[in-house]
Amino acid sequence: MSAVEYAFFRILRLFRRLPANPLSVGNKKVIFLEYFKGFDKVEAVQGIFGARTTEVLSHLKVELSWLMGYMYVDGSDGHLVISKGYLNKGNRTDIYLDLIHELCHVKQFMEGKELFDPKYEYVDRPTEIAAYRYAVQEARRLGLSEERIRCYLRTEWMDDEAFLRLAKSVNVAAPTLHYKP
Ligand SMILES: [Zn+2]
Numbered sequence: 001m002s003a004v005e006y007a008f009f010r011i012l013r014l015f016r017r018l019p020a021n022p023l024s025v026g027n028k029k030v031i032f033l034e035y036f037k038g039f040d041k042v043e044a045v046q047g048i049f050g051a052r053t054t055e056v057l058s059h060l061k062v063e064l065s066w067l068m069g070y071m072y073v074d075g076s077d078g079h080l081v082i083s084k085g086y087l088n089k090g091n092r093t094d095i096y097l098d099l100i101h102e103l104c105h106v107k108q109f110m111e112g113k114e115l116f117d118p119k120y121e122y123v124d125r126p127t128e129i130a131a132y133r134y135a136v137q138e139a140r141r142l143g144l145s146e147e148r149i150r151c152y153l154r155t156e157w158m159d160d161e162a163f164l165r166l167a168k169s170v171n172v173a174a175p176t177l178h179y180k181p
Contacts, residue, residue, distance in 0.1 A: 104134050
């Protein structure tokens with residue numbers, strides 16, 4: 001999941017044809033497995049890439065971005081872009097679940113799927129729903145409460161209606177509404 005995913009994908013599309021992405025200037029590139037050591041041993045990650053997990057993660061490039069936001073997969077070559085600020089200050093559980101979510105997108109990209117299909121709204125896009133479902137499944141396995149999972153799903157760029165649609169698509173119960181008598 002990523003706010004940048006939503007906010008920047010249109011902008012990134014515009015820059016795609018340029019020889020150098022101006023938004024990438026000054027960004028450091030690292031290899032996923034060298035940066036996130038041991039991730040190839042994580043069951044949820046092995047569930048995405050199977051026998052190719054170590055191979056994929058030792059080739060996957062990660063761009064550490066100075067831009068604000070969270071993380072997203074670059075639709076031009078499938079590398080992962082992560083906001084340095086988010087890595088430094090974000091909640092560890094959220095970051096972990098986001099990485100699981102984004103690795104689903106990496107797999108989808110490898111399968112030739114269109115990650116930012118503009119035919120769909122963000123919360124209705126099949127690639128997003130699949131990635132959210134997998135992250136929610138992992139969140140439950142970790143023992144997170146439904147309330148905490150709702151909190152994870154809810155991001156600042158989703159309005160109530162979009163959030164409820166997403167929650168329903170990934171089988172997370174909507175919050176109980178309290179009516180004043
Ligand atoms: Zn996503």
